[in-house]
Amino acid sequence: MNEIILKLQNIVKTFPGVIALNEINFDLKSGEIHAICGENGAGKSTLMKVVSGVYQPDSGTLEVNGRRECFANPMDAYKKGVSIIFQETSLFEQMTVLDNLFLGHEIVKRKCGLPFIDYAAMKNNAEKIFKKLNTVIDLDSEIRNLGMAQKQMVEIAKALTFDAKIIIFDEPTASLTEREVDALFKIIRKLKNEGRGICYISHRLEEIFELCDRVTVVRDGQYISTTKVTETNKDKLVADMVGRKMDSYYPKTKAQIGNVIFNVEHYFDEDFVSDVSFNVHKGEILGFAGLAGAGRTELMTSVCGFTGRAGGKIFINNVEIFNKSYKETMSNGIIYVSEDRGKYGLILDMCIEHNITLPQLNNFSNWLGIMNREKEKTEGEKYIKELEIKAPDSRFLVTNLSGGNQQKIAVSKALALHPVLLILDEPTRGVDVNAKAEIHKIISELTLKGLTIIMISSELPELIGMCDRIYVMREGKIAGCCERSEFTQEKILSIALGTEKKLEMEER
Amino acid sequence: MKNIKVKLTFNMALLLIWIVIFAGIAIVTPAFLTPDYIINVLLKNIIEIGMVALPMTLIIITGGIDLSVGNILVLCCVLGSMAASAGGNWMGLLVTIIVGLLCGLFNGLMIAKARISAMVATLATMYLYLGIARGISMGLQKKCVYTYDFANFMGNTVILGLPLQIWIYFILAILFTVLLGMTSFGRKLYAIGMNHNACQYAGIDTDKILIGLYTLCGLICALGSFIWMGRFTSVKYDAGTNFNLKVITIVVLGGTSISGGIGDMRGTIIGTLIIATLNSGLTVLNIPIDVQTVVEGTVLIIALIANAIVTRRSQKKRIIKVRSVSS
């Protein structure tokens, strides 16, 4: 026990335009539960994907039990004893539990020289493993019929069929109930006592303190610290997670804040957003903070009519609306800009002006439907100028623009509809520093013109710099609300993590 | 804009290919060049196929497909002429159009509302429409479906020296080119083919558009069936089987990508000319019809390969960009 079984040194991983991991060091001992924590986008998941063979590092070394390894794919890693339990399970939905456990390494027995799958041996093996995990699962049921917790158990069992000595858990408790979390912890402790090494990625600090031995903090792809859990506390961890300087964000312009123009009461969507109430004032920039999976995008897409409503009311200027589709929402002057511009926000293979006019083709065509190319071009060039988009002309394909400029197109598309309320979901994700500043400037100036903005962001400095108020969401609910005067990164993150000292819950 | 430049050169290349094939055949068989031959053999034989290729281009651009077009056309012929012999010309006209619309509508509903993939849905309806046509016309044994006045009119009238159907194709070709290239509807079709999700996030009612599109295709099939009936005067229930492949070949040859998002009506029109020339040229060169069949199949495969190479190049660029967007 206590030898180093996994060692990462100077691991670097880049994607086009961004350095995801910048010289990360990490080690894991046998018989230890080692937590990795950090904010959204800090690099935790990327790091574990490198360890588990999903990604290959650009440079740096990875050693398992002292031997240098380079995994070509996850199966390679599995066979060498490293298993990862993903958030989004990688199981085959229409195949049975038993099939999933042994896919790629089925137990066979030879009859007349031919390999026959030995179901009895596999079942035996599987039953022993599930018994150890204290779980009862029907080995013949299909994965798609299982709940999240059960699917996770299957993933863990799968790791054990390889007798994995290194098991990585990536945010395992995100969709589990308290009882299921307890059961999971019992299992993890058991695995630890067997001498295996466990990596536990999570942002839930109370879990880290309950379960883990050591904790490593990463921030913006950089390694920050590794400490024994007994030698640190929540505040120190939070400080490490956010400890960045407040960069020069565009100084907040003081816009005239008016009355409430939009409010939502006791809203429930069809999934897990429950009992959310919030309001927005005219000219305000309202922020929505929270960790990944907190429900901010789910809330906004539901309110805008993309998914259904299970309960609650929506008011515009104190008049109730019953929008059943996004088109109705748009006609009410509310525009939503998606966080995933490649998938939902823009059509990358189309040019700038075509993207901008797409939601309102009727305004750019005559009664026959014939498009008015001149008008489109004028509109496109108008926004290129206004938002300082770096493109030669409005016929330039969006896919050839940088991330920042693409985001500006997405915003132009929304502005062209002359909205009353603009909901921006992660407006500067994947955007370089300069473009980020420009977008912040644009957002601020919009409020001067009377526009109201709701901004969802995972970057605390951005929210703190830009917003008048911030709502913090956690697990589908509003966990707290902060006024500008009391903004600090630690405070907001604490509410998001659920470690705040004051009972913010009462403040709704 | 880079995209437009590439398209012009592609269409020009197609035009060149057509001229080469045309010239090649004309040199070998001078009789090919007579206006009578060109009009009555080359063009007339391709009209129905060319007409249906127009809405098919739209469908494939949205990322879908319709494998049942030939069978819709035949079913319209069968039901239309049975109605005509029972209730006169107007009955025939009405029933043909209604059948076309209903078949297309059924396709559209299965695809947009029941969310069944276009391939599976239209493969199934292709077989169903064939089966209905066979059952109703009682196979080959008892009845062959015969033509009637209106169909005759559509199939055989000559106006100003050109057969009526060529004028009709001419008008339709212009309408569809305008529809795809210049209207908001066409813009939406490209958008749906490039990124269905993003369209919904832009407030576009994709279901309505797709249902309308497949119904339109059914209507064009109905129009084509008048001409077909007039030309052939009688129709067998399985006459539609080869039809589908020819239509898809033309569309793919014209530069439309089978995965959607890319396509040009002008390419389809030139593709129509190429296939027409190939077909009639092979006939005039006395090449047996079975070779023609093989040639058609091979042309489709070659067109698909060429398409795939061109698309893959532009896709590689896109994948890298998307990565940087979402990281």
Added chain:
Amino acid sequence: MHTKKGKLFLTTEFYLLLFLIMVLLFLGMFAQGFYSLNNIMSVLNTFSYILIAAIGMNMIIITSNIDVSTGALISVVCLSIAAVGKIGVPFAGLLPLAIVIGALLSTLNALLITKLRIPAIVATLATAQIFQGVLQLMVEGSIYDLPSSYTWLAFKAKLFGVMPASILICAIVTAISLIFMKYSRFSKKIYAIGNNAQASRLTGISVDRTTMITYAIAGALFGISGVIIGTAGQRVTTTMGTGLEMTFIAAVVLGGTSTAGGSGKLTGTIIGAFILALISPAINYLRISADWSDAVKGAIIIVSVLAASLKQRKHKRIITVQSAYAAERQA
């Protein structure tokens, strides 16, 4: 809670079996002469060649592909064995030839799909045309006056004096297939790539190789089916197989295999094939014109596909509601 026994009763195969029994009862009541010895033997023969080919088609569809060239492929097989059979080669030589030809042509399809990246539907649409065209080039219409050594399987080879031997071939093939689909590692790969090709690659499975082997096996099965069809009479035409692919697809889809891929049990295909085998004779004995058989099969495909789509949507809703409850419990 579903007990093991309870599970048995709620599967698609069970309802299908129920449907089959109802159809058989219906035919017994309304179709005069349906249960004559002659007809039963004929149905068994039809069932044999449909099932053997459907097993192959099932594998292809599970991998999220399709094959609409099967009919033309079988026509090629039929004429090839006829050409060879005419000079007196007995059945024992025809069968392996058919298997080889079927496998080769099907592998050609697979090459277009995997190497040239042409979608299966369009690739096989094209090859259907090419197979048919080449065939008609090589043979003028038909081959006739085939010797009795050729028609041995249909006319002479009988079990217990009356049963067509094709049912024996079918039984052997089905038994092997059942064992293969349950006990081979390869069959797991077929389901995996149909479920999620990307995840399969991460598991180290070669999607291209698995697809090619699947088509090859299916081609061999199509070949066997072609022998049964082709040796049924003394005359073999170039259009013997035309349209058969739709019958096979109908059998597979009716049997519960999803057209999206990733699922589908062989037992369902067996029942589906049997129902399909009943259709033509049923229509005949119910005094309905035989020309309606295609429409009936087409309707079967549509209803099956619609039913599958509905079931999937209901299933998705249930999962969403489940997770909503889970979240509520947590609150």
